[in-house]
């Protein structure tokens with residue numbers, strides 16, 4: 001294992017030993033290549049640079065107490081990348097090849113997988129870009145798919161905790177029929193200003209309403225939303241939010257715990273009725289929401305009066321991380337063992 005201060009890693013990029021790459025040329029994917037270079041050579045007219053033909057994914061490898069290394073639902077990341085590819089006209093990477101490359105890059109960088117006790121994990125970042133030189137707007141002929149990994153610190157340094165969020169109306173991250181349902185960099189470019197405003201005001205993250213009517217809850221900057229009330233897990237249905245694999249998993253776990261699950265529009269005013277709320281995604285699993293402020297209407301929707309995570313958020317969080325770390329039985333077959 002490399003000598004790193006595992007307990008104090010941030011969510012940043014750190015060079016590791018290898019990345020894996022695969023090129024799409026003449027209508028087909030080539031062989032998987034190992035690479036120890038952290039740079040890529042690209043034509044300055046590549047479509048990814050000018051016309052946003054770029055898609056990414058994010059997942060993690062967990063060093064577990066039983067000594068194995070597990071990855072959580074990589075088949076779901078492969079499927080979502082395929083959906084993104086259909087959305088912005090890029091060739092789909094087959095699931096088997098995607099998982100083969102995930103396994104390879106994790107094994108090749110085993111010495112960078114943080115120890116279990118540190119709470120840190122190995123973040124896995126697949127990236128697919130159009131590489132043909134073009135100035136006209138049409139899809140690239142050639143593509144590069146690569147996966148790199150980097151060790152990242154635990155999301156909650158001082159333990160599982162709540163955070164404040166703020167509704168931003170001045171900017172939308174995605175249009176109702178736009179690319180919000182795809183994991184593309186352009187959505188993040190569109191979110192940077194709102195994100196900066198939220199941070200400058202002291203909030204953890206910005207919250208988006210639906211772009212068309214500004215009436216319904218969409219999602220946070222890079223995480224889905226859910227609210228809890230009357231033993232029910234409620235999460236927004238929208239054409240402009242990214243389908244989170246964490247959210248999909250939490251919906252199943254909520255059912256397993258005997259809760260009802262509703263995926264439907266959530267009007268902003270309904271926020272006042274939730275007993276608990278959370279933001280969910282791979283990075284934090286669940287980031288329990290302390291409150292959501294609407295500065296325009298001077299309304300504050302409070303989900304935690306004492307600043308502590310609620311019982312349902314805590315139970316769902318524990319259950320999901322216990323499955324990810326191989327501590328609790330994985331009845332849904334979600335984990336994929338990469339190193340025995």
Ligand SMILES: *Cc1c(COP(=O)(O)O)cnc(C)c1O
Nearest residue numbers: 222223224242244245246281282
């Ligand atoms: C990646 C992402 C999420 C979270 O998805 P997970 O699969 O749970 O990690 C949520 N919203 C946006 C905008 C994202 O890009």
